[in-house]
Amino acid sequence: xxxxxxxxxxxxxxxxxxxxxxxxxxxxxxxxxxxxxxxxxxxxxxxxxxxxxxxxxxxxxxxxxxxxxxxxxxxxxxxxxxxxxxxxxxxxxxxxxxxxxxxxxxxxxxxxxxxxxxxxxxxxxxxxxxxxxxxxxxxxxxxxxxxxxxxxxxxxxxxxxxxxxxxxxxxxxxxxxxxxxxxxxxxxxxxxxxxxxxxxxxxxxxxxxxxxxxxxxxxxxxxxxxxxxxxxxxxxxxxxxxxxxxxxxxxxxxxxxxxxxxxxxxxxxxxxxxxxxxxxxxxxxxxxxxxxxxxxxxxxxxxxxxxxxxxxxxxxxxxxxxxxxxxxxx
Amino acid sequence: xxxxxxxxxxxxxxxxxxxxxxxxxxxxxxxxxxxxxxxxxxxxxxxxxxxxxxxxxxxxxxxxxxxxxxxxxxxxxxxxxxxxxxxxxxxxxxxxxxxxxxxxxxxxxxxxxxxxxxxxxxxxxxxxxxxxxxxxxxxxxxxxxxxxxxxxxxxxxxxxxxxxxxxxxxxxxxxxxxxxxxxxxxxxxxxxxxxxxxxxxxxxxxxxxxxxxxxxxxxxxxxxxxxxxxxxxxxxxxxxxxxxxxxxxxxxxxxxxxxxxxxxxxxxxxxxxxxxxxxxxxxxxxxxxxxxxxxxxxxxxxxxxxxxxxxxxxxxxxxxxxxxxxxxxxxxxxxxxxxxxxxxxxxxxxxxxxxxxxxxxxxxxxxxxxxxxxxxxxxxxxxxxxxxxxxxxxxxxxxxxxxxxxxxxxxxxxxxxxxxxx
Numbered sequence: 055x056x057x058x059x060x061x062x063x064x065x066x067x068x069x070x071x072x073x074x075x076x077x078x079x080x081x082x083x084x085x086x087x088x089x090x091x092x093x094x095x096x097x098x099x100x101x102x103x104x105x106x107x108x109x110x111x112x113x114x115x116x117x118x119x120x121x122x123x124x125x126x127x128x129x130x131x132x133x134x135x136x137x138x139x140x141x142x143x144x145x146x147x148x149x150x151x152x153x154x155x156x157x158x159x160x161x162x163x164x165x166x167x168x169x170x171x172x173x174x175x176x177x178x179x180x181x182x183x184x185x186x187x188x189x190x191x192x193x194x195x196x197x198x199x200x201x202x203x204x205x206x207x208x209x210x211x212x213x214x215x216x217x218x219x220x221x222x223x224x225x226x227x228x229x230x231x232x233x234x235x236x237x238x239x240x241x242x243x244x245x246x247x248x249x250x251x252x253x254x255x256x257x258x259x260x261x262x263x264x265x266x267x268x269x270x271x272x273x274x275x276x277x278x279x280x281x282x283x284x285x286x287x288x289x290x291x292x293x294x295x296x297x298x299x300x301x302x303x304x305x306x307x308x309x310x311x312x313x314x315x316x317x318x319x320x321x322x323x324x325x326x327x328x329x330x331x332x333x334x335x336x337x338x339x340x341x342x343x344x345x346x347x348x349x350x351x352x353x354x355x356x357x358x359x360x361x362x363x364x365x366x367x368x369x370x371x372x373x374x375x376x377x378x379x380x381x382x383x384x
Numbered sequence: 385x386x387x388x389x390x391x392x393x394x395x396x397x398x399x400x401x402x403x404x405x406x407x408x409x410x411x412x413x414x415x416x417x418x419x420x421x422x423x424x425x426x427x428x429x430x431x432x433x434x435x436x437x438x439x440x441x442x443x444x445x446x447x448x449x450x451x452x453x454x455x456x457x458x459x460x461x462x463x464x465x466x467x468x469x470x471x472x473x474x475x476x477x478x479x480x481x482x483x484x485x486x487x488x489x490x491x492x493x494x495x496x497x498x499x500x501x502x503x504x505x506x507x508x509x510x511x512x513x514x515x516x517x518x519x520x521x522x523x524x525x526x527x528x529x530x531x532x533x534x535x536x537x538x539x540x541x542x543x544x545x546x547x548x549x550x551x552x553x554x555x556x557x558x559x560x561x562x563x564x565x566x567x568x569x570x571x572x573x574x575x576x577x578x579x580x581x582x583x584x585x586x587x588x589x590x591x592x593x594x595x596x597x598x599x600x601x602x603x604x605x606x607x608x609x610x611x612x613x614x615x616x617x618x619x620x621x622x623x624x625x626x627x628x629x630x631x632x633x634x635x636x637x638x639x640x641x642x643x644x645x646x647x648x649x650x651x652x653x654x655x656x657x658x659x660x661x662x663x664x665x666x667x668x669x670x671x672x673x674x675x676x677x678x679x680x681x682x683x684x685x686x687x688x689x690x691x692x693x694x695x696x697x698x699x700x701x702x703x704x705x706x707x708x709x710x711x712x713x714x715x716x717x718x719x720x721x722x723x724x725x726x727x728x729x730x731x732x733x734x735x736x737x738x739x740x741x742x743x744x745x746x747x748x749x750x751x752x753x754x755x756x757x758x759x760x761x762x763x764x765x766x767x768x769x770x771x772x773x774x775x776x777x778x779x780x781x782x783x784x785x786x787x788x789x790x791x792x793x794x795x796x797x798x799x800x801x802x803x804x805x806x
Contacts (some may be wrong), residue, residue, distance in 0.1 A: 063761040106762050129764045256775045263782040280774045297670040309739050317770040354694040358666050362687035365680035
């Protein structure tokens with residue numbers, strides 16, 4: 055039922071033909087499928103640009119109705135450690151695919167979230183099971199994938215959907231769902247989603263749940279609803295220098311909601327960009343966010359790093375309050 | 385001679401063990417599902433029928449010290465009328481000895497009047513992989529071939545060396561007791577000893593026990609020896625002895641140190657536990673310094689210490705630990721904009737542990753929901769937690785059917801589910 059619940063899943067293209075964009079990617083993949091020699095694949099690009107969709111469509115293309123048995127979906131950040139991945143791949147690749155297909159497909163999402171060591175281990179796994187399995191690695195940043203893996207893969211770049219195609223798709227979905235979609239709504243969705251198709255469809259769906267006629271106003275209120283309010287509060291508390299209250303909020307997000315530190319930083323960055331702060335302050339806070347993100351990947355304890363972030367933002371906030379009146383006079 | 389109160393007030397029956405209902409149900413369900421046990425005991429306690437419970441070959445009871453792991457096993461044996469064969473990891477060394485002792489114990493018929501035998505391997509994390517040659521393997525062998533119930537206890541079941549034990553066992557976690565729960569138990573002991581105990585005094589004992597009930601009861605007995613009244617000032621006497629109280633002292637020394645070296649020297653203290661210290665320091669920095677500038681400087685140092693520790697843990701470069709400690713002690717203590725500290729600072733218990741203990745069930749439900757959605761829509765759990773769950777909750781507010789369908793799919797109450805949708 056979850057696939058019906060979210061429109062982005064309900065309207066996920068099922069075949070390569072259905073994918074609206076990415077002509078070059080599709081052509082190259084078709085050529086590989088036709089020749090029968092599919093190498094390991096690396097799809098990289100920002101979120102919501104069709105990496106998962108194309109990987110799943112490819113599985114359908116290769117295996118038809120048997121695709122579920124022949125494709126293993128893993129998520130590098132969900133599966134705990136490389137050993138779990140190794141075990142699952144081992145189990146999966148032990149048997150030959152049904153129906154005479156030459157290999158099975160392992161789709162590994164968020165591969166760029168793996169540490170360098172884990173990627174080295176992954177490389178060995180890829181080689182070990184190359185007889186029976188091909189890997190499709192999905193990543194946001196190709197720069198975070200180690201060279202030995204890149205050199206073993208056919209690399210595909212995914213770029214955000216052009217405005218025209220996104221508009222077409224949104225109109226199609228709206229029509230199928232009996233929703234009237236105004237042009238100004240499409241403009242705003244495109245702007246807010248930054249080319250992320252999944253976020254665009256989410257905005258449309260939440261707006262449409264409130265009213266059957268979706269205009270820019272409906273989209274704006276949808277955007278406000280699906281943005282975690284806690285993150286805006288967290289930023290404000292931190293800026294106000296109330297470290298103890300800010301920390302309570304942080305713990306609520308981390309422990310009750312289970313949001314990872316790195317994801318909180320991403321959301322803080324989005325809030326920061328939207329905020330009314332002066333640009334030089336924004337730049338300074340963005341630097342702190344980047345610094346903390348780095349320390350998170352290096353450190354051992356998320357709460358220590360995230361509390362450090364809140365205190366640094368608090369110190370910046372206080373300095374801004376102290377110097378602001380002076381600056382006005384200049 | 386007076387009996388130690390930890391013995392005198394030790395629960396004798398399963399029902400008397402308080403605040404561990406979840407663990408009790410799991411343990412009883414396993415016993416009743418696989419071995420002979422009295423019917424009324426099983427109908428009262430054994431409610432679980434999961435594969436996880438019934439497939440396990442042994443039970444691994446996990447939890448911090450002093451919360452009643454061993455007590456629970458004793459109570460269980462008494463309740464189902466089994467003879468208890470108890471092996472403490474620290475007194476049985478080497479595989480050979482282990483096999484001898486258990487082998488002999490299991491061959492003989494149970495003592496007269498007993499229904500069967502129950503084997504308890506206490507403190508398996510006391511087994512030293514190198515010294516207790518093959519001890520772990522022997523335990524595994526014994527579990528594989530045993531026809532009697534085997535229960536183990538451990539403080540930290542996630543130690544990698546336990547992996548094989550963990551895989552074959554049912555992990556039953558006892559929860560760390562809350563401050564309030566410990567205060568309540570101490571209050572009952574005071575009442576039954578006919579002593580007058582100030583609430584604040586009991587609270588202070590409970591707080592410094594860090595959830596270790598045994599330590600708290602020991603402290604209470606010591607404080608009440610030869611007297612019938614306990615006030616909060618008496619607590620200071622425990623300070624010298626109690627390692628938990630020395631965490632307050634450690635923090636106090638660090639924050640009040642006048643030189644870098646004075647703060648750093650704290651790490652030479654034998655009771656200094658750096659992992660604990662980091663948590664307490666993180667908790668206390670904003671409270672002690674109040675000033676956001678000073679806090680930010682101290683947290684910067686703590687954060688850098690943590691970065692070094694991350695590197696130590698990944699690469700096992702333990703020779704770097706002194707740098708991390710210098711940052712976490714001297715670096716936290718000596719900040720440029722250090723405010724004047726008040727004469728008395730109340731150092732709070734790290735809230736993280738309490739939050740995690742208190743919200744365990746809610747988090748379990750949340751994970752189930754997140755997992756369900758993530759699988760259905762080819763998304764990662766982190767995407768669900770940071771984005772899709774907000775979309776879902778917006779949709780659910782407009783459409784009550786969504787809640788209803790999710791509720792059914794996940795087998796949750798509507799109240800529990802709504803709590804998960806922000």
